[in-house]
Amino acid sequence: MSAHAEAHGHAGEHHGPPTANRSSRIDATTLGMLLFIGSEAMLFGSFFAAYFFVRVVNPIAPAHWPPAPFHFPIFVAGVNTVILVTSSFTMHWALQSIKRGDRAGLKAGLVSTIALGLAFLLTQGIEYAHVGFNPGDGAFASAFFGLTGLHGAHVLIGLTLLTIAAVRAFRGHYTPEHHHGVELPGIYWHFVDVMWIVVYVTVYLL
Amino acid sequence: MTTAAQHEHDTPQAFEPFGPRARGFLLRAGWIRATWCTALFFLVGMFIVVGSRAIFDMHPVYNWTIITLTGALTMAPLGFLTGIGAFDYWFYWISGRPTREEDHSGHGAKAWPDYFRINTDHKVIGVQYTVTTFFFFVIGGLMAMLFRAELAQPGLQFFSSQTFNGLVSMHAVLMIFLFIIPAFAGLANFVVPLMLGAPDMAFPRLNALSFWLLPIAGVMFMSSFLAPGGPFAAGWTGYAPLSVDSPVGSMFFNMGVQWAGASSILTALNFLVTIITMRAPGMTFWRMPLLVWANFTTSLLVVIATPFIAGSQFFVMFDRVLHTSFFVPAHGGYVLGYQHIFWFYSHPAVYIMMLPGFGIVSEVVSTMSRKPIFGYRLMALSFIGILILGFSVWAHHMFVAGMADWLRVPMMISTLLIAVPTGIKVFSWLATLWEGKIRLTTPMLWALGFISMFVIGGLSGIFLGSVPIDIHASDTYFIVAHIHYVLFGGSVFTIFAGVYYWFPKVTGRMYNERLGQLHFWLTFVSFNVTFFPMHYIGLRGMPRRVFDYSNQFGSLNMIISVASFVLGVSTVIFFYNMITSWTRGPIASSNPWGAHTLEWQVSSPPPIFNFDEIPVVVGGPYEYGVPGARHAILHSAPAAEEVHA
Amino acid sequence: MRRGSIVRILGLTVVFAAVQAVVAVAFKWLPTSASRQMDRITFVYWFATVICIAIFALVMAVIVYSVWQFRAQPDDESDGLPIHGHTGLEIGWTIVPAILVIAIGVVSAIVLSQNGRAGTNPLHVNVTAQQFEWSFAYPDNKNLKSHELVLLVNRSTRLDFEALDVIHSFWVPEFGQKQDAVPGIHTHLVVTPTRTGHFTLICTELCGLGHATMRAAVSVVDAAGFAAWIKKQQSGVGSGGSAAFVSGGCGGCHAFKPAGSAGQIGPGLDNLEADAKKAGQPLADYVKQAIVDPNAYLVPGFQKGVMPTTFGQSLSPQQIDALVKYLTGTA
Ligand code: HEA
Ligand code: HEA
Ligand code: CUA
């Protein structure tokens, strides 16, 4: 390693750092991603808290959810749930493919995951347009748009990560040994997926 | 250094995301690129807003509130980070071109300009952090001087009430979000990897990004004074609905908190990963210095709690910009929701602002008494105790807020119980002093000053934890006294202790001991004269956050204001000492305190990559007085050890 | 050595405790109580104070004694005794503070529940808080409205709070009790005054630019005085201009010689004619507008949103007319 660094023209004064001791079996980037997801889960937690205050704690909480003239599109969102759950499987497929060295499978898996994610966002956009109320229509709408919107933003982040992975995959990166760049967005994507199921159940079904 | 990218490289290649360096000064990462990128990103943000409003036929097309939010408070900072070069490596990596070998060109500082660029060396970042945060300490302190001048007499003398409230709010926000929290992160940045026997943090580039997020937050807070309608003025707690209805300036607070919060979350992630995965061989959890334990628990608090303040500020912004009704009771909103969410972060935040200080004091007390920390394991476990209890007490800030009555007593009991792990710490420090060989150096003075002042602050916290007393004392100057005894007498004293203690390590020079002692005593006395009478005027009937008060408190407030100016002047001694010692002070040896922890076993300042070889840890960190005990073996450094023994 | 040092530590502790006790007793840290609740709060306060004095004295004694006794000589480079811990001590200083704080907790909880009890026949008062004024209604007395809070001595009172705009907080230092008034939520508080006199109600929650001035007068009277006050209010004697000036809290912000007020947040009101001329309006109209719709015209050098916009509703038309006459000197 240090020989390598010297070859870069910093000979003498610069040498590379000594290789750090690995004091845990868990990989650093994976741990970082898991902690980040923990933090993200808490962000969702604050939105769930706001939802809970509006719907349960508030002395003037509406008796029906959503209040009288409004309805949540349970069916459309259910279809969306299926889309997102499917995308978790295609993500898994992509990862398994590269582990086997199957680059075509990796690319196909990533592309289909991205496509499903986009389909989810598109459906959600259409749902917003036809839902019949807007964020200004009361606290129930605030909670609804807050949670689904926050989730939508996370789908967008997940898609960005996946797109990066896809770009690199098409440019010939990743091998059966080294595929962190696919694995980490994958973990994030599964998190986004699980989060959606929780959002769907609490906001639409309960 | 542990990024996945490195494992995936094929051919090494020069790393220049915007083309070869010859491309010219406009494209080179740095301040020039930062300037035009900031402007460019602002315009892009503005274009997005104006464009979409035009398309969707919304009026007015130029909605300056939304343009400010999108362009100035969101896009422009991203432009700055892009321009300064925080994302260069990642952009390159994203583009998928062949990975290049790390050449460490962004690591270390050879001359002062290296402190003004993206630098991935944890030691440089530590210095960047610490210096930046002290800058904001001065600004925040000067604001305190301004409103103390106003408060010297009853009635309104110098400011409008808007400016006064703005000064108070900004004072607290700068002190908390840009001084205490990041100053601890800065000291830990410098020290923790060294203490662990690691060559750097786990994610050096992320570390650099965390730092550069900070000045963004600071500039954003301060520029709210320029916003039309005045600065945010709803107190640092920004309670809704007041903060929702106030002028645009308060959005600078909402967004500034997001940037500062992102910075602390990223640093905390980095600390956690570093501590878990990069300890030197033999460095078990039970051999880590208590400072590392402190930062470990603090980082857990940050990662878990900080998203809640982000959430609370998002809701306020949504209510303002998207016209949602989270806190609008007429439309079904719940006003107290803000406070619950805010304090679920901000109570743990007070321990974020105290635990690292406990760590620093443990180092200083043990080294300067020449004794092992008394009850090391219980000390470490009490961090965990505070961590857990800290999440179960947030509603003690809401005893009079009108929340559910049944919450009061359980929250009171858990609040009071925090005295137990905190007391364990205090008593263990005292027992560490016992039978020691105490050296009253400046860091030790600050540490002892801290213990006595913090106990006063903690005990006034016990008064507040008792609901009936809090009902009387809440939102009075008694609270202000509590705040400053724990935050100034607590956190700031430990920061001073840490800065003096590691000054020779960081700069390679020794500070002036006499000035250090003078600084301590002047601060210690004027601090008490400033803040102790506040207990009294608070209990007697002076509410907080007022520019005018009843005449009976006039003379005491005059004393407080005068003492607070002396307190300000005492800080001048500190800065004078730091600056002159850094430039002209006597050269310090590598281990002037004779401490055992690893950072003292390398040269001062430490070598660019900390260690030539990763040391092997063979014993506890504080084995003073134990014959033949060693903390670690550094293969290549026995010579250095002998010289300075 | 051991025994000797423990005795000396205890001696120092007693000295420190004595000094603190003097500080605690020599100054009157709490306002003279004027309610049964404050009596109990004072009791908890002393209970906690005694415990805290003991703890702080012990901490200071150990620090001072150690620095004095264990300070290294300048040339002494040796280390201290390598004591790593002592299980008994560690258990001790975990258990004892736990017991002490739980004792504080139990006492506090008992007092809290007593302080929340209004008894069987409390006087009811509905309190409305808005930027930056308080108003009170007496549902037991034909919903009589007032800007001054008048309470009966030794009669427990239940105050029910309502906030119209942002959060405010009700505090009378001598009563000890405090409660936020929160928009959208009903909060309440119990106070049992124990002595007659005049007190000040202070808003303690930052509620905007006029927060510092949001105060109201509080009187505790005996039964006869209360009956007289009710009668006076109902017959409308209190609706004169000067009474409205006081009850509206105008003096908190405005200096006005006839009223003897010296507030400095708003413009002085002794030279309204000149201002009216500047604004180009007849004097009476100008003043009326300034009260009912203060943002319509801003006096140069002053900000919008400071003067409450609610006087149009909270004062009766008669009161406003009386006020205008009072301010223009035509009363
Ligand atoms: C560094 C920051 C810090 C720290 C460490 C603390 C520590 C504590 N705080 Fe404080 N607090 C603040 C910063 C901090 N606080 C701030 C900024 C506010 C105001 C926010 C605002 O509204 O703007 C606040 C407000 C605040 C309130 C709300 C008051 C109100 O608004 O009405 C309460 C109420 O319970 C409280 C309690 C406590 C308690 C019980 C502790 C405990 O952790 C203290 C424990 C320590 C000790 C007790 C001393 C050592 C112990 C011993 C020697 C053992 C023996 C002791 C006993 C047996 C008692 N604090
Ligand atoms: C770490 C946190 C911290 C620190 C260090 C301080 C430091 C100081 N604070 Fe404050 N303060 C808070 C945190 C802090 N504060 C918080 C959280 C609040 C609550 C806000 C709210 O209600 O929302 C608060 C509120 C607060 C109030 C109550 C305001 C109100 O309710 O109306 C007051 C009043 O006196 C005050 C005073 C001071 C003073 C005099 C100092 C001094 O110690 C400052 C000394 C330092 C300097 C002065 C800087 C260095 C000076 C120089 C380099 C020289 C120049 C000086 C001169 C020429 C004189 N602070
Ligand atoms: Cu109302 Cu402060």
Ligand SMILES: [Cu+2]
């Ligand atoms: Cu707290």
